[in-house]
Amino acid sequence: MIRQVPSASPINPMLPSPILPGAWLGLLGGGQLGRMFAMAAQSLGYRVAVLEPEPDAPAAAVADLQITADYDDPRGLERLGALCAAVTTEFENVPAASLMWLAEHIEVSPTAASVAVAQDRGEEKRFIEGSGLPVTPYALINQESDLSGLTESIWPGILKARRFGYDGKGQARVEGEESARRAFRELGGVPCVLEKRLDLDFEISVVVARSADGSTESYPISQNTHVNGILSVSAVPGPRVDPELAKKARAAALHLAMRLEYVGVLCVEFFVERNGTLLVNEIAPRPHNSGHYSIDACASSQFEQQVRTLAGLPLGSTRQHSAAVMLNLLGDLWFDREGKGPSEPDWAAVLRYPGARLHLYGKREARPARKMGHLTVVAEDPAKAREEALSIAALLGIAPW
Numbered sequence: 001m002i003r004q005v006p007s008a009s010p011i012n013p014m015l016p017s018p019i020l021p022g023a024w025l026g027l028l029g030g031g032q033l034g035r036m037f038a039m040a041a042q043s044l045g046y047r048v049a050v051l052e053p054e055p056d057a058p059a060a061a062v063a064d065l066q067i068t069a070d071y072d073d074p075r076g077l078e079r080l081g082a083l084c085a086a087v088t089t090e091f092e093n094v095p096a097a098s099l100m101w102l103a104e105h106i107e108v109s110p111t112a113a114s115v116a117v118a119q120d121r122g123e124e125k126r127f128i129e130g131s132g133l134p135v136t137p138y139a140l141i142n143q144e145s146d147l148s149g150l151t152e153s154i155w156p157g158i159l160k161a162r163r164f165g166y167d168g169k170g171q172a173r174v175e176g177e178e179s180a181r182r183a184f185r186e187l188g189g190v191p192c193v194l195e196k197r198l199d200l201d202f203e204i205s206v207v208v209a210r211s212a213d214g215s216t217e218s219y220p221i222s223q224n225t226h227v228n229g230i231l232s233v234s235a236v237p238g239p240r241v242d243p244e245l246a247k248k249a250r251a252a253a254l255h256l257a258m259r260l261e262y263v264g265v266l267c268v269e270f271f272v273e274r275n276g277t278l279l280v281n282e283i284a285p286r287p288h289n290s291g292h293y294s295i296d297a298c299a300s301s302q303f304e305q306q307v308r309t310l311a312g313l314p315l316g317s318t319r320q321h322s323a324a325v326m327l328n329l330l331g332d333l334w335f336d337r338e339g340k341g342p343s344e345p346d347w348a349a350v351l352r353y354p355g356a357r358l359h360l361y362g363k364r365e366a367r368p369a370r371k372m373g374h375l376t377v378v379a380e381d382p383a384k385a386r387e388e389a390l391s392i393a394a395l396l397g398i399a400p401w
C-alpha cells in the first residue's frame, strides 16, 4: 500500500527556517494557558522561559526558567530576548509595546498589532465589522453623556469596559440609561462599549491555528455554556451544532485570522440567537478555555499548535478522536454551601470514571470564581461523554448546565 504523505508547502525563501527542539521559547504571562503551553513545548523538546511578575504562577512552576519581572520591564524583556529564539504570549493584556520591542530582535507571534485588536472591545468590534461579519448591536461609550439619546432598541444592555475585562469581569448588566450611568461610574468612568443584551439560544467557539506560510487548521466547534459570565462547560461535538452552522463559524474564524495575517492560535467566540443568527462575540489571540478539550480529544492540542506556529513547524492534525465534555473547575468547589473551606475536592472519586482527564493548574489558593483547573470527560460518543460528565458534576456538587 502506498502511504499518503502530505505534500510540503511550496518553499518560500522569505520564511525563516524552523526553530528546532532544544531551543528556548519564551512566554509573556504565567497563567494556566502558559503552563499548558510550557508542557506542550517541553514535550516536543523545547526549553521554556516565562516572563511573569508573580513568583509562584502556574506556568512558572513548570517552565525551565522564570524571569520574575513586569511585562514591560526593559531588563526582563532584554533577558528574555537574549535567551529565546521566539516569544509568544498567553494573555491579551500584555503591553503591545513589549511585543513590539521583542519583535525587533526575535520572532514574535502573534504580532503586537493582532494582540492590540483583541485588547480593546471597541477596536475589536470595528475590526470584525470591517471584515464583513455581524456583531451584537453596540454603542461606544467614552463619557457618561454618550449614554443619553441612544436608540431604544439597545436596552436592556451589558456595559463592558473596553480594556482589561475577562471572565465576565469589568461588565455590568444595565436596564436603561439610569442604571447604565450608575454602572459607568462604578466601572471607574473608563471607555466602555454598551451592547444590547441578546436572547441567546446558545454559544459556540472555534479555535484556529495559522502558520507564517498562511496554512491553517481549525478545531471542531465547541458548544459553550457560561454561568455568571464564566465558561462552565464546553461540549464537542455540541448537541446544537449542525454541519451548516459549523461551516459558517469555521469560515468566519478563518476569515478573521487571514484578515489579521495572524500567526498563532486564535479563538473566535460566537453567539447564536434564537432566530438562528450567528454573531461574532469576541476574539482571543491565544489558546482558549473552550479549546482545552483538544489536549485529550484531538491528535494535536491547541497548545502543541501554538508551539508549532511559533517555531515555524508544520501544523498538527486537529482530528478529534474522542467525544469530549469539558467542565471548568472553579475555586467554589473548594467551599461548601455555607462558604466553609477551603478543602480539596474528592479527586480520587472523580478519577474512578474511565473517561475523566483531570488538569489542575497548581494554584495555591482556591477562591470563588477562580479557575483552578478543568476536567475533560472523553468517550466514544457524545451521549456517553455527557452522561459521565453529569455524574462527575453531581459528585462534585456542581450544576454546570
Ligand SMILES: Nc1ncnc2c1ncn2[C@@H]1O[C@H](COP(=O)(O)OP(=O)(O)O)[C@@H](O)[C@H]1O
Residues within 6 Å of the ligand: 136, 158, 165, 166, 167, 168, 169, 195, 196, 197, 198, 199, 200, 203, 226, 229, 230, 269, 281, 282
Ligand atoms: N450582549 C450580550 N448578550 C447576552 N449575553 C452576553 C452578552 N455579552 C456577553 N454575554 C454573556 O457573558 C459572557 C462573557 O462575555 P464576553 O463578552 O465574552 O466577555 P469575557 O471577555 O469576560 O469572556 C458571554 O460568553 C455570554 O454568555
Ligand SMILES: [Mg+2]
Residues within 6 Å of the ligand: 269, 282
Ligand atoms: Mg468571552
